[in-house]
Amino acid sequence: MREVRLSVNGRSVAAAVEPRTTLADFVRERALLTGTHLGCEHGVCGACTVLLDGVAVRSCLLLAVQAEGSEVTTVEALAAGGELHPLQDALHRHHGLQCGFCTAGILMSLAELWPRRGEVTREEIMDCLGGHLCRCTGYVGIVRAVEDAFGLGAAGAAG
Amino acid sequence: MKPPPLEHVAPASVEEAVALLGEAGDEAKVLAGGQSLMPLLAFRLARPGLLVDLNRLGTELGGVRREDGGGLRVGALARQREVERAGLLGVLGEALGMVGHPAIRNRGTVVGSVCHADPAAEMCALAIALDGSLELRSVRGTREVAVDDLLTGPFTTTVEPDELAVALRLRPPEGWRWRVLEVARRAGDFALAGVVAGLDATGERGRVAVFGAGPRTYRVEGAAAGLVDRAVDAAAPVGDLHGGAAYRRHLVGVVARRALAQLGAAAA
């Protein structure tokens, strides 16, 4: 067992874990934040995406011991003040989710781009969405929500 | 699934990393971005007793830079995203844009992809197209080996278990132009077939490095006319549920012809 200390959404969390414990399991079982979902556990589905020091990563492909001393941001941080983040609000309004299993990961990938809104291109945002599997929505609502939140204009418009 | 039980060390210097690998031999595996190794652990296809984690060696192993003579040196811990954004070599950035997804490239390294030796990896093909070589370090010394000589088969190389790749050098011949093209079922998927093609300044000599169509990436070189046929002749694809062998072989010809035509080859 190894003592690991890291910060999750600004709160320091320490726990003794086996070195093989993934960051995803650490967040869910030690920090007790279950908004981060585990689908495939091998990097393909994107459900487990979190920010590691501000950068979007698959938390199923990272060991908790590797995140020692880092700042991890999960979906729970987005509506921290009780108010939905503009990305969450847009997904809500445009029916960008049904079961919600994929949603946390999509939000965290988009959260990496959010500080650069206004300059990120449509192509970059779609590339980012391409890394997430959604079995419910058919993606149309998700794309509409993202266009709205990032101010891209309707599908087919330049940008 | 979850990774099997293992030990993890994150050495503080390249020297320490190499020493650890020297002691552990084939019990140990180098952990770079983890974007291939972690899935292998989850599937229990790899069961190393020890992971030697490079992620604390950003200062020594990070970064990508130009070298004298027009080459490029990519450090073992340079992330794919960082190299893509550095924009030092157009075809490298374009090829990286085809590797997985942004969140995968945020962690994955260029050197890790070459060491992993996936026959469908864009980076292996790019390395052999651009006369790439790996600088390998171990307690026994340092050697520099052409990537073309390192790749032996699917996911296998002649990199020894105690060797650490510290950098990839790319030395594109002067005056050549390059293009990377692939066919994949969805953005971010491994290619059904793809090529990194190059043409010299006269447009008469060229190269085609092929990925996704054989047990390892391979390269054909010579007169531009006939290059497409040679690339197809050398293909030995295995069919799977994403595409049959004949279809993949056909695709090699399509992407090779298209890439060379886009570069302006007359006879392609």
Ligand SMILES: Cc1cc2nc3c(=O)[nH]c(=O)nc-3n(C[C@H](O)[C@H](O)[C@H](O)COP(=O)(O)OP(=O)(O)OC[C@H]3O[C@@H](n4cnc5c(N)ncnc54)[C@H](O)[C@@H]3O)c2cc1C
């Ligand atoms: C969803 C998904 C999609 C992907 N799509 C693609 C794709 O389209 N094309 C593609 O090419 N790849 C793809 N990949 C693989 C990905 O690009 C990996 O980043 C890359 O293959 C390995 O780089 P890494 O740094 O993550 O290496 P790791 O996973 O850390 O290591 C891979 C292997 O190389 C060895 N190794 C790594 N670094 C060194 C070193 N410095 N010295 C010696 N040995 C070393 C390790 O021991 C291990 O055996 C995908 C991965 C995922 C999860």
Ligand code: FES
């Ligand atoms: S659970 Fe991590 S990508 Fe699917």
Ligand code: FES
């Ligand atoms: S909303 Fe159900 S998987 Fe996306």
